[in-house]
Amino acid sequence: MSVHVIGAGLAGLAAACALTDRGHHVVLFEAAKAAGGRARSYVDPVLGCRIDNGNHLLLSGNIAALSYLHRIGAARSLAGPAEPVFPFIDLQSGRSWRLHLNQGRFPWWIFSSSRRVPGTGLRHYAALLKLRRARRQDLVADLVGRGPLYRNLLEPFAIAALNTMPDIASAAPLRAVLAETIERGGAASVPRYARIGLSESFIDPALEWLSAKGADIRLGERVTALNPAQATVLAVPPWIAASLVPGLTVPDEYESICNLHFRHSLGQEGFWGLIGGTTEWVFARPDMLSVTISAANRYADIDNDTMAARVWGELSRAFNLPAEMPLHRVVWEKRATFACTPAQLGRRPGARTPNPNLVLAGDWTDTGLPATIEGAIRSGNNAAAALLQPIG
Ligand SMILES: Cc1cc2nc3c(=O)[nH]c(=O)nc-3n(C[C@H](O)[C@H](O)[C@H](O)COP(=O)(O)OP(=O)(O)OC[C@H]3O[C@@H](n4cnc5c(N)ncnc54)[C@H](O)[C@@H]3O)c2cc1C
Structure with missing residues (x-):
């Protein structure tokens, strides 16, 4: 069977890999020039180096994520x-x-x-x-x-x-x-994070694996309409899915995540949780200190300079660093995940739709998990299984 997978975030990539593994021909469409969606690495012009759009932490119990990495040959790319x-x-x-x-x-x-x-x-x-x-x-x-x-x-x-x-x-x-x-x-x-970057662990090896197995990968191709007769995994964000599938109910409230990247070497690698301030999690890489602040809608009124100064002040206190702030970058993901409230959970659809040719994937579909790497990958696996086992 030939399957169109729309969206090359983790959900779409997981579905594409599962279907390819079962011998199906996948055509993978991604609107952006690079795959990865909300879990991607890129060269930041201000910092002059490659960063992840946000620090991502996994745990060793995230078995779908680890199986995915194993399948694409990247199981050893995590650190912790x-x-x-x-x-x-x-x-x-x-x-x-x-x-x-x-x-x-x-x-x-x-x-x-x-x-x-x-x-x-x-x-x-x-x-x-x-x-x-x-x-x-x-x-x-x-x-x-x-x-x-x-x-x-x-x-x-x-x-x-x-x-x-x-x-x-x-x-x-x-x-x-x-x-x-x-x-x-x-x-x-056991905590786990990408040793080099998200793309190096989760995205690039998947694209290489899919290409080697004959999948057709089309980056920079935005899908604007669905063909109901074509077997399709729709793995786009919820608001795009709702625009392509009339009548689909999806989560429609979002929470942001703020990441701050400071060009500073702590002299050791690792991660820390900070309690009692604005800074929540700190990741130390060889030449970078990166901070994650989740559920960040509450800080939406704070401008980037104030936020950076506040967070650097907290890092200085916690790690005894110089007061002068190094080169830095503040990255907001405004719609990082859907808001995990009871009402929004009630709006999560399952993988199946009334059309057996069309299945849904994405961290916002009803996996029972919050919007995480594990949830996204599991949603991709669920979608592939639903497509291959139509009801009846
Ligand atoms: C800053 C940040 C920090 C996070 N931290 C963690 C963490 O520590 N641990 C964790 O487990 N999770 C974390 N997450 C969550 C995790 O990144 C997401 O759950 C996961 O990446 C979602 O994958 P997805 O495939 O469902 O969606 P997406 O990544 O949004 O993928 C959807 C893809 O569809 C593409 N697309 C959209 N429209 C079209 C179209 N019309 N045609 C073709 N393609 C289209 C998009 O470009 C995108 O690539 C974090 C997320 C963010 C933003």
Whole structure:
């Protein structure tokens, strides 16, 4: 069968690879000149070097993402610590600490005061049990929003995973993430990120793999109408899908992510969570310090210079850096993900449409997961499976 895959973000690439692997001929259309969508690397003219549009963190329990990398021959392109360790710095107290999970499923780390979250006792971890019962209408903050475990771990983790503030975010997708990672133990919770860049890990090897297997890749070709008789995976952002498929209900509220890239070498590689400030996650690469701030709609009124000065001030305090701000770049992704609220979750369609020739993919489709790399890749796999197994 010949299949048109529209959109070469991670969802479209995953669908294209799954279909190609099953012996189908894929024609992949991508509107932009480069593939990757919201997970891409590019040369930034101000910084004079290649950067990712945003830092992306995975966990070793993201099995669809890791299988995808394995399939395209890029499994070894990720970096990260050997252990399930998450270093944190509290900007208010100045205290540094590390969350260190144990490898196995039973959470021994909770019983060790040197390994668990500062200020927490055993009783605080009952919040994790509450999350196990989360339903779509339950809000993260209502369910678990109190105490040191929330401030020092669940809140930053929820904001990063859901890209939505916990007072409006549904707890159900957070529960899905935890079930596949921390609840499966430290072995499923080891942090992972692209060693060189997102494109080098997730995009370029996929394009090479697809080309080698005979797929037809058409970059810079925007699809403006669908042929109902053509087998098609539509893997575009939700607002584009809604414009191409009349009557399709999609999420229609978005959250932004702000990334700041500073041309500064910390002298070590790694990543840190920062608590109690504007800066949330810091990634240190050989010649760059990059910061991610999720659910960033709340900072939309702050201009880039003010934001950069504030974040550099926090980095200076946390890592004892010079006060003078180095060359930097502030990158906003305005529609980074859909807002992970109960109402928006209700607008996520499944992979199938009334037309068996047309299936949907994208991190906004109903995977049960938030809008993440794992969700996008899983949506692509789901779409390929739905196309190959029409109902009836
Ligand atoms: C700044 C930032 C940080 C993030 N951090 C993380 C993280 O730490 N961990 C994590 O797991 N996830 C993270 N994410 C989320 C992750 O990047 C996304 O979930 C994922 O990349 C979405 O992939 P997608 O294929 O669903 O959509 P997209 O990447 O949006 O792909 C859609 C593609 O369709 C193309 N297209 C649009 N219209 C047409 C058309 N008419 N014809 C042809 N092509 C078209 C677009 O150009 C695009 O390439 C982050 C996202 C952002 C923006």
